[in-house]
Every structure is written in C-alpha cells, then in structure tokens.
Amino acid sequence: MALNELTGTRVRERRLALGLRQADVARAAGISASYLNLIEHNRRRITGEALDRLAQALGVETGALEAGAAGVLAGALREAAREPGGEGAELDRLEEFIGRYPGWAGLTAGLQQRVGQLERAVAALNDRIAHDPHLGAALHEVLSAVSSVRSTAGILAETEDIEPEWRARFHANLYQDSERLARGAEALVAYLEGAEQDTTIRTGTPEEEVDLWMAARGWDLQGLGGEALAELGSEAARELAQDQIRLAEADARALPEGPFRSALADLQGDPVQVAARFGAGVVAVMRRMATLPEAPEGVVVCDGAGALTFRKPAAGFRPPRFGAACALWPLFTALARPFQPIEAVVELAERTGEWFRVRAFCETGHPGGFSGVEVRQAAMILTPLQAGRGPGAAGPVLRIGPTCRICPEATCPARRERSILGGT
C-alpha cells in the first residue's frame, strides 16, 4: 500500500536492491553516512536539492522516492497509535480519517513528532546529568579533596599539642589537596562550559538554537536572509532569528559602525553619552558595542520579568540558557531603577582573578501611549579587565555567578536553589 511507504523506506529499499553501501551512496549524494542512516529510518526528512542528489545517486527519478504527503501523515499517525493509550485508535479507518479530517490528522501527527523530540531531549539531558562519567568523576574528585581538607584543617585548628612532624605533614597534605581542588574545580567548569557549547544534541528550545546560530556568525546578523534562516530547525526559531536580524539592522542603521566607533573612542566608551550623541537608546548602544566585529565585551538584555532576551557571552562569562540568572547581577539592580546608570566591578564566582567592568541600564517604553502598559527593558555590558591586573581602585568588587545551579558560592545570601557543585 503506497500510503505506508515513506521516503526513507523507499531510499533504503532502492539502495539495497542495487547492493550499494550507505557510505558510498552518501558520498555520491554529498551527505554524511550517519545522516543517510537517519533518513533511511525515517528519522530525518529529506527534500529539495538533497533529495534530487540522492535520487541521482540511486539512479531513479526524485518523484519515485518522494513519499506523498498522505504517506508521511499516515506514518506519523501509526506511530502515534503505538503510544500507550493508542489501542483504541481505529487504524483500519486511518485513510478515511486523513481524508475526512486532514487538519486534525495533521495536528495529531505534528504533536506526535513533537512528543518524540521532547522525549529525546529529556533522555539526553537526564543522561548527561545523571550518568555522565566525567561529571561524576569530577565531582567525586572535588568531594574527596574537600573531605580531606576539612578533616586535616580541623585537626590543625583543634589539636593544641600537635607534634611538629605531624603538623608539617598535615600542612603538606593541605597544600596538595588545595591544588587538587583547584584542578577539580577547573575540570568542572570546563565540563559545564563544554556542555553549554555542545551543539550535537539539537533538542533545545528555539531560543537556544538561535543563540548558537548567532554565535556561529559572530553576532553579525546584517543582511542575513533565507539561506541562513534555513539552517534553523523550527519555524519558531526562524521567527526569533528574523526578529534578531531586524533588531541588529535597526541598531546598525541608528549607530553606523564608523561614526559609532569614533564616538566610543571620543567618549571613553560611555554608553549613556554615546546614546545621547546618536539620539539612540542606551540598551541599543550596549548591544551594538558588544556585537561589533571582534568585540571582547559580553552583553545581556532582559525584559521586565528579568527573563534574558539577548545574550552574548564574554571570555569566562556565560549567561545561563534557561532558568533565571544570578540575582546579584547589576542588570537586575538597573531593572528596578529605570534610567539610572549602574556600574560595578565584578568577579565571577567560579573564576577568581578575572574581573569585568559592568555597566547596566534600564529603559521603559509605552508603545500604547498614555493608556497602554509600560514595557521595561534592561541591558548589562561586561568589559573584561586585563587579566592579572586586578580591579585597581575601582571600589569594592562584587562577586556574581552565572545561575545558582552551577555557582560554587556557598554562603551567598541571595541563593535561590542548591548548587550541583557541592553537597551543601
């Protein structure tokens, strides 16, 4: 029955009939063997030019491989019926269902697909956290060193009549354990950063996908169109990306690169003064500063609820992708005090010895006029201070983290949830 034959199944059958290996067909079609494998098992859809090339490699017309829309739909619906609770689905009347209620059928198939994606995402995340041997080993190493430090330090502090030989030995142990701790902490941070950058599991939210997509382009979004957008997997991600492109283009029009760079030089990079010179918003200026080509600055923008709507990391500073950020960020101080410049020198909790000059600013808008609501937006720009030079005379240093879950600051009064980095 033609209805059941999906493109992948047809590709596989044709290839096997010709006695060809996946790797050879994939090479001829200009795709990877693992991708072809996913296609053959109907786990990836293939259309357009790639399908044409694949058809050529298999010596058939493209049309012979294409599953009818109804075929795709029927496959997804059969899959849905195999889920728990699907026993009552009238599989024998599947064609009638698709024919009579194409809209409902399409919706059910789409939901089924989404459930599959989410299940894979949950499994991947669960796996990463619960069974990751690297994370487990790194945590165990840190915990062992901490145990040793606690006992040894306790002995040194509490034993008044300790023999000099023992004292010397325990001091040496402490020193070694502190080095071990430093290495362990570094390994953990590297692991967590690596996990953030891992793009192989394309299961995240549209926001995550767009973040990676922007990072891959060095945050230079001007003039991007259909081809770049096609790399994004979901319609939601493409819409978000389009908004970001529009925003970047508006910023670039209001703050053209040449004059903007000279203004930054004239005004010592003060976002408020630069904004005044161009008659632009301070949030826009901060975003533009951090997204100029090769800019070392990081920037985060949030809405009135504190949700991050734009994030560009800086060396060592990685804003969280989901969940709320560190409550101590000057960004949120600014959010509560619109139009008041907030400045601070910060040290990142997990990276002692690296400082940032941080400036934050909040603007309000009233798109609906007097009778409309207030829309609040705040931005925070982080300029790395030279490594090893220290914060200088800039005043007290504020220690901030990325987000509670991966922050090691044990005694933070603003902590909202436990950290996975410690047993406290």
Place this chain on the structure above:
Amino acid sequence: MAGETGPGGRRLARHAMLIEDEPHIAEAIRFLLTRDGWQVTALADGGAAERALRTARPDLLILDVMLPGRSGLEILSAVRADPDMAELPVMMLTAKGQGRDREAAERAGADLFMAKPFSNAEFVAAARSLVET
C-alpha cells in the same frame, strides 16, 4: 591485641581497621582515632581487606564505599556472610549525595554511615558509639 586488658579489666586499645584509598583522609582518620586511644590499621586497597580482617580481628571496620580492587559493598557482603565476623560493627564512608550507594550499603548490613566531608568530632563520636555497648 583487641582482647588485651589492662589493670582493672579495661581494654587497653580498641582496634579499628580502616580501608580507604584516599591517603590524606586515611592519615587524618588514623591521627584522630590514635589520639582517641585507638589502635589503627589502615589499608588502601580493597583486594587484601578480607585476609587482613581475618588475621587482625579488629573491633571496628571503617570502609569507604568506593575503593580500588574490591568495592566497599563487596567487602561488606563478604564480612556479613562470614559467621566469625557477622557481628563486626561496620562504619561506611560515603560521599554526600550518593543516595544509591547508601541504600545498597544499608541492605548489605552497614551499622552506620558517615558522609564525606565529615566533622572530626562527629567521626570520633560515631566510632566510639559503635564499640561501646
């Protein structure tokens, strides 16, 4: 040696056997217990543990859950299966958050758990509580 008595019939030194692969933790425990009047034998590897236990006949066994050679749980099961040692008090050292290990050790018959990192005073008090009847 564990059975030795001094004047007045009091035991001279209670004997603890410690099986812990982290040398600094082992050193700290050895110091703490020795100061508290214990005799301590420390092993770093699980493989040799059982033979050493049969020879030394300690009053208390302190066992790390994660060990090279033979896991703490395997040693615990072997101890409980041996009629001569079935009553030996066993303290398991676990890492905080290792809920699954702890459940398994509970089933295997550990008398007490000490989560790392531990406080020294708590540790010594726990060791005493296991041998004082």
